[in-house]
Amino acid sequence: MSATDTSTLAVQAATSATGRRISPLASAKLKQNLRWTNWAPAVITFVIAAALWQITAIANPYVIPTIDQVWMSLIKDADTYWANMLVTGLEVAVGASSGIIAGFILAIIMAEFQVMERAVMPLVVVVMVTPIVAIAPALVVAFGFGMTPKFIVTALVVFFPMLVNSLAGLRDVDDRALDVMKTLHASRWEIFRDLRFTGSMPYVFAGLRIALPLAIVGAAVAEFVAAGQQAGLGSLVTIAAAQANLPVTWASIALLCLMGVILISLLALVRKRVLWWSDGAAVGR
Amino acid sequence: METAQPHAGVHIENVSKSFGPEGARTLVLNHVSLSIKMGEFVSVIGPSGCGKSTLLKTVAGLIDADSGVVKVDGMTVKAATKNKMIGLVPQSPALLPWRTVLDNVRLPMTVNPKANANRNLRDPREILESFGLGAALDKYPGQLSGGMQQRVAIARAFVFDPSVLLMDEPFSALDEMNRDAQRLGLLDFWQSNRKAVMFVTHSVPEAIMLSDRIVVMGAHPGHIAEIIDVPLPRPRTIDVYATDEFRDLEGHVRETLREVMGQKSA
Numbered sequence: 001m002s003a004t005d006t007s008t009l010a011v012q013a014a015t016s017a018t019g020r021r022i023s024p025l026a027s028a029k030l031k032q033n034l035r036w037t038n039w040a041p042a043v044i045t046f047v048i049a050a051a052l053w054q055i056t057a058i059a060n061p062y063v064i065p066t067i068d069q070v071w072m073s074l075i076k077d078a079d080t081y082w083a084n085m086l087v088t089g090l091e092v093a094v095g096a097s098s099g100i101i102a103g104f105i106l107a108i109i110m111a112e113f114q115v116m117e118r119a120v121m122p123l124v125v126v127v128m129v130t131p132i133v134a135i136a137p138a139l140v141v142a143f144g145f146g147m148t149p150k151f152i153v154t155a156l157v158v159f160f161p162m163l164v165n166s167l168a169g170l171r172d173v174d175d176r177a178l179d180v181m182k183t184l185h186a187s188r189w190e191i192f193r194d195l196r197f198t199g200s201m202p203y204v205f206a207g208l209r210i211a212l213p214l215a216i217v218g219a220a221v222a223e224f225v226a227a228g229q230q231a232g233l234g235s236l237v238t239i240a241a242a243q244a245n246l247p248v249t250w251a252s253i254a255l256l257c258l259m260g261v262i263l264i265s266l267l268a269l270v271r272k273r274v275l276w277w278s279d280g281a282a283v284g285r
Numbered sequence: 286m287e288t289a290q291p292h293a294g295v296h297i298e299n300v301s302k303s304f305g306p307e308g309a310r311t312l313v314l315n316h317v318s319l320s321i322k323m324g325e326f327v328s329v330i331g332p333s334g335c336g337k338s339t340l341l342k343t344v345a346g347l348i349d350a351d352s353g354v355v356k357v358d359g360m361t362v363k364a365a366t367k368n369k370m371i372g373l374v375p376q377s378p379a380l381l382p383w384r385t386v387l388d389n390v391r392l393p394m395t396v397n398p399k400a401n402a403n404r405n406l407r408d409p410r411e412i413l414e415s416f417g418l419g420a421a422l423d424k425y426p427g428q429l430s431g432g433m434q435q436r437v438a439i440a441r442a443f444v445f446d447p448s449v450l451l452m453d454e455p456f457s458a459l460d461e462m463n464r465d466a467q468r469l470g471l472l473d474f475w476q477s478n479r480k481a482v483m484f485v486t487h488s489v490p491e492a493i494m495l496s497d498r499i500v501v502m503g504a505h506p507g508h509i510a511e512i513i514d515v516p517l518p519r520p521r522t523i524d525v526y527a528t529d530e531f532r533d534l535e536g537h538v539r540e541t542l543r544e545v546m547g548q549k550s551a
């Protein structure tokens with residue numbers, strides 16, 4: 001059996017596993033992605049970065065911890081980290097999803113009624129240029145040390161990129177497809193349902209790619225200013241840093257980073273399922 | 286069949302249209318009048334800027350004329366679009382990439398469904414099969430060649446049985462070999478589904494091959510310079526290209542176009 005045969009088999013397996021047709025183009029892409037020249041460079045970069053880190057840490061024990069110190073801390077206090085990660089995760093989940101939904105809905109309203117864009121967009125911009133780090137303490141005063149200010153900060157951070165990207169996506173329809181719809185006397189709703197909604201998805205996902213890492217930033221910043229009873233990884237960072245506890249500080253940072261990586265990977269997976277049509281050859285434009 | 290309805294087809298009367306801001310308006314269409322009978326195939330040809338696409342868009346209801354009247358089967362364009370009487374084939378296929386070929390062709394049925402009553406809706410499968418796309422029903426536009434995509438777009442315009450078909454240079458993006466196949470395919474299908482067709486093109490042989498009449502337009506401002514009859518017998522095949530009549534007509538159309546272009550530079 002030649003190499004080509006096995007890779008074809010691999011592709012067939014992938015097709016049946018996901019239960020979705022994979023175009024010849026996509027399967028060729030898959031093969032390409034699995035080739036070592038594709039992933040090896042990144043792995044090598046990570047190994048080099050880790051080695052440099054380790055050398056620096058050993059030479060400067062009071063600046064950064066060694067990787068094994070961080071690892072030991074993670075193992076030893078796994079329960080604490082897990083509990084804090086859940087808190088931050090909840091903030092991100094609730095805050096981000098409400099910010100995403102609100103941003104998308106407002107984008108739809110603005111796309112359909114230009115007056116709304118003229119009326120509301122200036123206010124949105126004013127709120128968005130206000131530094132979130134400055135808003136966070138004010139929100140704590142207003143809503144206390146509970147979860148509410150954290151949800152609000154996270155939602156706020158996510159809201160703007162979602163709004164702007166979704167709006168651009170809803171506006172950027174294929175003019176000629178729009179002409180066809182108009183000649184059929186399609187209603188606004190029909191144009192939205194058949195053309196704008198799905199057509200906006202490439203932009204929506206571009207927005208999500210910006211918004212989701214920002215959501216973690218938002219949650220962490222909210223925790224910095226208002227630790228509260230339920231700590232979260234952001235609070236853990238500030239508390240540990242104040243005590244110059246380097247392993248705990250960096251373990252918490254690493255977990256925040258891990259959360260971001262997980263979110264982005266999940267997003268890439270969903271994107272592949274939803275946007276399979278936008279990656280192939282240029283279509284109908 | 287042409288006499289079944291006195292107003293059947295497209296009637297354009299004295300249509301003028303200008304674009305641009307107040308004070309700097311350019312006249313794009315200057316008192317254009319044209320009638321296309323039911324079952325008649327009319328091509329519109331002319332240099333760029335002659336307003337041929339604007340004229341088509343006016344009939345499609347995408348642009349409002351400044352003055353003049355456009356009627357489709359005796360109705361205003363607005364009423365005609367409400368009744369889904371106009372099929373549009375744009376310059377690019379403009380298919381929805383997330384829908385299968387079949388679902389793209391079904392689109393006109395699901396949009397504005399009120400107008401579906403009392404009409405001879407066609408079976409999307411059947412129409413695609415007659416277009417030689419029977420094997421592509423469940424494929425996505427991205428998996429098709431440009432020629433196949435354009436055929437899907439034509440099927441989408443035929444499927445809901447409109448009275449008038451408007452085509453805006455539908456084959457202009459295809460290579461010459463492919464274009465011939467598409468032209469013959471369109472002609473073949475139209476032969477048994479005689480609609481009033483307005484076909485905008487910039488290819489002289491294409492206009493002669495397809496049309497009953499060729500409308501030659503001139504620019505600055507856009508106007509109809511001459512309407513040339515194409516008395517070639519139907520059904521036409523690829524052999525038409527080799528006939529003397531075809532060559533004479535081609536000479537005539539090109540000569541007219543040259544005169545039109547000459548006016549522009551004078």
